[in-house]
Amino acid sequence: MNILIKNGRIIDPANSIEEQLDLLVVDGKIAKTGKTGSLSANGAEIVDAAGKLVVPGLIDLHVHLREPGYEYKETIATGTAAAKAGGFTAVCCMPNTNPVNDTRSVTEFILSQAAREASARVYPIGSITKGSKGGELAEIGELRDAGCVGISDDGRPVMNAAVMRRAMEYARIFDIPVVSHCEDADLAGNGVMNEGFTATELGLRGIPNAAEDVMIARDIALAELTGARLHVCHVSTRGAVRMIANAKSRGVRITAETCPHYFSLTDDAVRGYHTMAKMNPPLRSAEDVAAIRQGLRDGTLDAIATDHAPHATDEKSVEFDAAPFGIVGLETSLGLSLQLVRDGVLSVADLVTRMSTAPARIIGSGGGTLSVGAAADITIIDQDFEWTVDASQFRSRSRNTPFDGWKLKGRAVRTIAGGVL
Amino acid sequence: MALSSKDLLGIKGMSRDEITHVLDTAASFKDVSERDIKKVPALRGKTVINLFYEASTRTRTSFELAGKRLSADVINISTSTSSATKGETLLDTARNIEAMRSDIIIVRHACSGAPAFLAGRLRSSVINAGDGAHEHPTQALLDMFTIREKLGRLDGVTVAIVGDIQHSRVARSNIYGMSVMGAKVRICGPPTMLPAGIEKLGVTVTYDMDEAVTGADVVMMLRVQSERQAAGLFPGVREYARLYGLNRTRLQRANPGAIVMHPGPMNRGVEISSDVADHSSVILDQVTNGVAVRMAVMFLLSGGVKPEA
Numbered sequence: 001m002n003i004l005i006k007n008g009r010i011i012d013p014a015n016s017i018e019e020q021l022d023l024l025v026v027d028g029k030i031a032k033t034g035k036t037g038s039l040s041a042n043g044a045e046i047v048d049a050a051g052k053l054v055v056p057g058l059i060d061l062h063v064h065l066r067e068p069g070y071e072y073k074e075t076i077a078t079g080t081a082a083a084k085a086g087g088f089t090a091v092c093c094m095p096n097t098n099p100v101n102d103t104r105s106v107t108e109f110i111l112s113q114a115a116r117e118a119s120a121r122v123y124p125i126g127s128i129t130k131g132s133k134g135g136e137l138a139e140i141g142e143l144r145d146a147g148c149v150g151i152s153d154d155g156r157p158v159m160n161a162a163v164m165r166r167a168m169e170y171a172r173i174f175d176i177p178v179v180s181h182c183e184d185a186d187l188a189g190n191g192v193m194n195e196g197f198t199a200t201e202l203g204l205r206g207i208p209n210a211a212e213d214v215m216i217a218r219d220i221a222l223a224e225l226t227g228a229r230l231h232v233c234h235v236s237t238r239g240a241v242r243m244i245a246n247a248k249s250r251g252v253r254i255t256a257e258t259c260p261h262y263f264s265l266t267d268d269a270v271r272g273y274h275t276m277a278k279m280n281p282p283l284r285s286a287e288d289v290a291a292i293r294q295g296l297r298d299g300t301l302d303a304i305a306t307d308h309a310p311h312a313t314d315e316k317s318v319e320f321d322a323a324p325f326g327i328v329g330l331e332t333s334l335g336l337s338l339q340l341v342r343d344g345v346l347s348v349a350d351l352v353t354r355m356s357t358a359p360a361r362i363i364g365s366g367g368g369t370l371s372v373g374a375a376a377d378i379t380i381i382d383q384d385f386e387w388t389v390d391a392s393q394f395r396s397r398s399r400n401t402p403f404d405g406w407k408l409k410g411r412a413v414r415t416i417a418g419g420v421l
Numbered sequence: 422m423a424l425s426s427k428d429l430l431g432i433k434g435m436s437r438d439e440i441t442h443v444l445d446t447a448a449s450f451k452d453v454s455e456r457d458i459k460k461v462p463a464l465r466g467k468t469v470i471n472l473f474y475e476a477s478t479r480t481r482t483s484f485e486l487a488g489k490r491l492s493a494d495v496i497n498i499s500t501s502t503s504s505a506t507k508g509e510t511l512l513d514t515a516r517n518i519e520a521m522r523s524d525i526i527i528v529r530h531a532c533s534g535a536p537a538f539l540a541g542r543l544r545s546s547v548i549n550a551g552d553g554a555h556e557h558p559t560q561a562l563l564d565m566f567t568i569r570e571k572l573g574r575l576d577g578v579t580v581a582i583v584g585d586i587q588h589s590r591v592a593r594s595n596i597y598g599m600s601v602m603g604a605k606v607r608i609c610g611p612p613t614m615l616p617a618g619i620e621k622l623g624v625t626v627t628y629d630m631d632e633a634v635t636g637a638d639v640v641m642m643l644r645v646q647s648e649r650q651a652a653g654l655f656p657g658v659r660e661y662a663r664l665y666g667l668n669r670t671r672l673q674r675a676n677p678g679a680i681v682m683h684p685g686p687m688n689r690g691v692e693i694s695s696d697v698a699d700h701s702s703v704i705l706d707q708v709t710n711g712v713a714v715r716m717a718v719m720f721l722l723s724g725g726v727k728p729e730a
Contacts, residue, residue: 195617196617196618197617197618197621199616199617200616200617200618200619201433201593201622202533202534202555203533203534203552203553203554203555203556203590203593204533204534204553204554204555205554206616206617272537273533273534273537273538314510317510317512318510318511318512318538319511319530319532319534319535319538320532320533320534320538321531321532321533321553322532
């Protein structure tokens with residue numbers, strides 16, 4: 001199917017393009033761009049993007065698709081449908097499935113399911129260690145061959161520094177990013193929210209910023225030692241932003257992501273014991289939120305990911321301590337992130353960089369651009385579209401969001417993945 | 422006059438008038454327990470459920486007696502006998518209890534917020550009998566009742582709360598309540614047991630127990646649990662007793678007539694010496710007053726209308 005996107009404003013940071021252009025898609029690829037009205041349709045389906053932004057398809061570096069193993073929370077079909085609804089044409093899925101994605105067979109299963117059912121591209125992240133148990137390395141070469149674009153023991157950080165060192169060294173063979181959920185398990189203990197005054201009032205066990213910071217410090221040191229590519233997951237603390245900025249200035253090969261909830265909410269959202277505000281890392285203080293926004297502005301934080309973590313309603317309808325960590329994010333990420341543009345934190349081009357161009361570069365997947373010849377992964381955004389989040393209408397199988405009922409401005413109105421409307 | 426809310430989940434948010442009203446009502450109930458026939462018909466026909474997910478002797482018995490002395494039907498459910506061991510969720514258990522037409526459900530739970538979680542989903546009144554490290558409102562009310570009884574006032578009284586503040590729901594509820602009532606609260610313990618930002622509650626904080634006790638009108642000791650040693654919060658009972666134990670010498674720094682309190686159960690020789698506990702404390706008065714205070718709370722949550730006796 002050929003598509004002619006007319007009258008839109010094209011934002012393509014990879015090519016430094018920000019202008020009113022038409023764009024023609026032929027056979028799943030971007031065939032050409034030209035001045036408004038200059039391209040002929042020749043039977044292509046016409047999409048009128050007047051007043052809208054036409055950007056390279058958004059890429060989410062951090063989602064949990066839950067398949068195989070936890071299909072009651074999410075499947076590859078429902079998770080990628082949510083992605084598409086949220087403007088994402090590609091997602092990276094974390095390996096904490098059951099079984100863990102630590103072998104070629106699991107990666108191949110995920111990719112074959114994706115080929116059958118997915119509405120967006122699926123890039124698996126393989127595990128660092130077998131079973132994500134923090135011991136022996138997984139067969140990283142096999143995982144890479146099978147299609148994994150990075151390795152991570154997300155949610156079960158590698159506590160043994162020597163194991164992490166070897167993983168980073170070994171990953172250099174393939175030059176894939178080592179994706180680190182930075183959390184010192186001992187310091188985090190059995191904490192359930194940010195350590196601070198709110199936790200003190202609620203009587204909930206705290207997770208200090210230091211639980212994240214010491215692990216980032218360690219991983220930066222190991223990245224320097226090994227020369228590996230380190231990608232830091234879901235940054236939530238001001239200390240982490242500071243250390244990452246410092247490491248970058250010294251030339252360490254490090255990239256980092258944060259998530260919309262870390263620049264939209266503070267730990268005050270937990271008051272009332274709202275399990276929808278329970279995630280790991282936890283929502284932090286206002287000072288941390290300010291630092292995260294500044295880190296996005298100055299580029300210390302390369303990417304906005306979601307850490308989309310679906311959980312069933314019953315699992316969240318329990319005592320706060322007993323609820324699982326995590327929220328869904330694919331269908332609210334863009335609306336929340338566009339607020340950064342209105343707040344003057346990011347330009348539109350910077351936002352597209354954080355949500356598409358940089359993620360594509362980090363995983364080396366291609367995409368993230370509207371260059372002629374590139375795959376036609378395109379998101380059309382209406383910046384002015386006002387809408388109210390209604391979790392009951394999510395394409396995701398789960399509804400665990402703290403943003404239900406929020407009024408947001410701006411959303412994806414068309415998501416074209418691989419030239420498919 | 423009834424209480425303004427359906428539930429009693431915490432002291433935080435209660436006004437001076439509300440607290441005073443509970444304490445005054447408790448005073449009027451106290452003599453019931455001193456009579457030969459320890460019963461009034463105030464809650465006749467009401468069903469009270471003690472739903473205890475944590476071990477408790479004192480608090481559970483106190484609530485049970487309070488309910489019975491008000492003529493309510495009181496049922497005790499504790500974890501070992503409940504469906505919790507069969508994997509039923511807290512909410513399902515509570516809904517099933519309510520389906521049998523309970524009026525008041527008294528909840529003790531290791532998870533902070535568990536009573537609030539139920540209160541938002543049940544028609545019954547929920548009374549928090551201690552949730553995690555959050556609040557233990559009836560304990561604070563009985564503590565305030567006891568101070569008022571012994572010292573004649575709460576306003577202007579200096580209270581030193583000593584021990585494991587981090588894990589103490591008793592400390593939090595007392596800080597809220599006593600601050601509202603005009604008392605000056607000092608918090609004392611090792612930094613490993615002081616929660617982040619506690620000074621924002623308007624208390625003064627010190628690591629030095631001698632300083633905390635000096636000039637205090639009330640010294641409230643908290644239980645230190647042995648598992649905190651394994652977690653690295655203190656090196657051992659010997660050093661703990663030396664730094665944060667209340668003994669006669671240390672007590673002499675307090676104001677003349679100062680009272681010593683402990684929510685129980687005590688570790689004799691650790692946070693409190695037997696000498697002080699047995700001869701200079703109001704610990705058993707606290708327990709006696711607990712029944713009256715809990716009668717008052719149940720009575721007020723049920724509408725606060727006294728039938729003709």
